Amino acid sequence: MTDELSTRAVHAGEPRGPGSPSSPAIHTATALESFDDPGALGDPEALAFVYGRHGNETWSALEAVLGDLEHARGLVFASGLAASFSLLMALTEDRARLLVPQEGYWGFRELAQMLTSRGIETVAVDGADFASVEVELSRGPAVLWGESPTNPTLRVLDLRGLARLAGRHGARFVVDNTTATAALQQPLDLGADASVYSLTKASSGHSDVLLGAVTTRDTTLFERVRAWRNNAGGIAGPFEAWVALRGLRTLPLRIERQSKNALEIAEHLRRHPRVRTVHYPGFDPSTAALASAQMPLGSGPLLSFELDGDGAAAKRVVAASRIIRAATSFGGIESSWERRARWRGESAPPSLIRLSVGIEDVQDLKADIDAALLAH
Ligand SMILES: *Cc1c(COP(=O)(O)O)cnc(C)c1O
Numbered sequence: 001m002t003d004e005l006s007t008r009a010v011h012a013g014e015p016r017g018p019g020s021p022s023s024p025a026i027h028t029a030t031a032l033e034s035f036d037d038p039g040a041l042g043d044p045e046a047l048a049f050v051y052g053r054h055g056n057e058t059w060s061a062l063e064a065v066l067g068d069l070e071h072a073r074g075l076v077f078a079s080g081l082a083a084s085f086s087l088l089m090a091l092t093e094d095r096a097r098l099l100v101p102q103e104g105y106w107g108f109r110e111l112a113q114m115l116t117s118r119g120i121e122t123v124a125v126d127g128a129d130f131a132s133v134e135v136e137l138s139r140g141p142a143v144l145w146g147e148s149p150t151n152p153t154l155r156v157l158d159l160r161g162l163a164r165l166a167g168r169h170g171a172r173f174v175v176d177n178t179t180a181t182a183a184l185q186q187p188l189d190l191g192a193d194a195s196v197y198s199l200t201k202a203s204s205g206h207s208d209v210l211l212g213a214v215t216t217r218d219t220t221l222f223e224r225v226r227a228w229r230n231n232a233g234g235i236a237g238p239f240e241a242w243v244a245l246r247g248l249r250t251l252p253l254r255i256e257r258q259s260k261n262a263l264e265i266a267e268h269l270r271r272h273p274r275v276r277t278v279h280y281p282g283f284d285p286s287t288a289a290l291a292s293a294q295m296p297l298g299s300g301p302l303l304s305f306e307l308d309g310d311g312a313a314a315k316r317v318v319a320a321s322r323i324i325r326a327a328t329s330f331g332g333i334e335s336s337w338e339r340r341a342r343w344r345g346e347s348a349p350p351s352l353i354r355l356s357v358g359i360e361d362v363q364d365l366k367a368d369i370d371a372a373l374l375a376h
Helices: 005-011 057-069 080-091 106-118 130-137 159-168 219-232 238-248 251-270 285-294 311-319 362-373
Strands: 073-077 097-101 121-125 142-147 172-176 194-198 212-216 275-279 302-307 336-339 352-356
Touching: 005 057, 005 251, 057 073, 057 212, 057 238, 073 080, 073 219, 080 106, 080 172, 080 194, 080 212, 080 219, 097 106, 097 130, 106 121, 121 130, 130 142, 130 159, 142 159, 159 172, 212 219, 251 275, 251 302, 251 362, 302 311, 311 336, 311 352, 311 362
Parallel strands: 097 121, 097 142, 142 172, 172 194
Antiparallel strands: 073 212, 194 212, 275 302, 302 352, 336 352
């Protein structure tokens, strides 16, 4: 019998038995004693414990949990984008077309754009529009990069449907699962070849570490991604891995509370006279059933809303909160918000505020929001 995810998050990878520590050590050694000829160390598992760029026991402790949460194997990286980069390099070894989400993480779309001069053709697609995705998939071997819920308008895409489309056209399918996290959404079960994460967000959850990860059940892909990590060197620091592991242990607990708070606030905002629209997974009737099937345990910490006003009004509201921090990033235990249109290249409407809901008392948060909305 397999334990439930919240149990596995707490116990996965832990050593048991007399003298075994309840928390892993932070291993900082860059070289480990070894007598074999490194040339003979064909096995990457063996090589991992010879030199620090190839492996580290503190990463392994974190990777054991990341892998376990998705019944897969995990690889940890210096950041979400370092993870995305190595995964992208591995997947484009035998294909040169990349379909990126039209509404997807800005940094990744910039990275993809930078790679066009290296022969990778990048096309932005709307993952909700299957017909146009299919047209692009039929143009040659591709990598389809998905992100759901989208950010910042929290649209829910049919990941199982996209995986089928990709499969039919011989494409590889990746899901950036940063927003939902493995606690709410399991892309590999829905047919993705790999999940990619910025652990910087809700997975670590305390806004104190930059880190990323790739998870996959495909052994060949795993080894290619690891080879890119080994040789491109986007490795995690042992301390950062330790901090992220500490956070990951409480992910199911945090995300449950954050989802509950976020839903209550989203419903509150929906009734608010100064709010024009609220975006939250499950709110759009056309994808409500899909949202509850794909993310059955909750819709996550992130929501966004458009004020009945202009960008300047949204700026005043963001600046007026007492509890909610005015900051980018999301997924932490502390609530934060920002006006998205302040970012270059962001297509969000001028009055859209993205709110990441934390674990504070929800009545306090609602009172803070109501008071800030008076600045409108
Ligand atoms: C933040 C983020 C990234 C990039 O992660 P870093 O850890 O900042 O490199 C990638 N994808 C999504 C969806 C993100 O939110």
